[in-house]
Amino acid sequence: MSDSAxxxxxxxxxxxxxxxxxxxxxxxxxxTGDRLGHGLxxxxxxxxxxxxMAKSSILTYLFTISAIGLVAxxxxxxxxxxxxxxxxxxxxxxxxxxxxxxxxDFTQPHPLFxxxxxxxxxxxxxxxxxxxxxxxAQYAG
Numbered sequence: 777m778s779d780s781a782x783x784x785x786x787x788x789x790x791x792x793x794x795x796x797x798x799x800x801x802x803x804x805x806x807x808t809g810d811r812l813g814h815g816l817x818x819x820x821x822x823x824x825x826x827x828x829m830a831k832s833s834i835l836t837y838l839f840t841i842s843a844i845g846l847v848a849x850x851x852x853x854x855x856x857x858x859x860x861x862x863x864x865x866x867x868x869x870x871x872x873x874x875x876x877x878x879x880x881d882f883t884q885p886h887p888l889f890x891x892x893x894x895x896x897x898x899x900x901x902x903x904x905x906x907x908x909x910x911x912x913a914q915y916a917g
Contacts, residue, residue, distance in 0.1 A: 777859060784907035785856040788867070791900030792849035799842035801893040802835055802886075811887035819885060834886065838894070841877060845897060856908070864908045871901040 777785075805812055812834065816827040848870050855863040878898050881891050 777857070778912045780907045780910040780912045781856060781859070784867070784904045785853050787900050787904035787907060788849050788853035788856060791897045791904065792846055792853065794896040794900055795842055795845045795849060798894040798897060799839060799846075801890045802838050805887050805890055812885075812890065815885050815887065830885075834884070838886070838890070842894075845874065849897075852904075856904075867901075867908055868905050871898070871905045874898055874901055 802812065813827070813831055816830045816834075817824065820826040820830070852863060852867050852870065855866065875898055878891075878895050881894060884891075886894075
């Protein structure tokens, strides 16, 4: 495996770790002041039930996206380490989808801390895709 391919695979494992960190961010928020819950209570004054339902929906969304992202990272890192020709286009597609989700997340009422920590895997994705598209990446698809 080329140096670029090795770096891409490492970036994917870093992305997996950052995805786990991103999944922990809403938990940390809930334990350290619950900015999400307070923000939703302010958005739905006098409607605690709606705020709780919105919070549950947002947390389900964030944890689901994190779980899907973690699986994608691990599959792509495995594929990259095995020299699979589909790793480069698949990683690129996952990066584009992840970036679109990140842009969407910035429009939502998530606490900024949660959104920024959730953005970190995209940086690893950018590094991984950059390494995959270098000429010396041996498993160019």
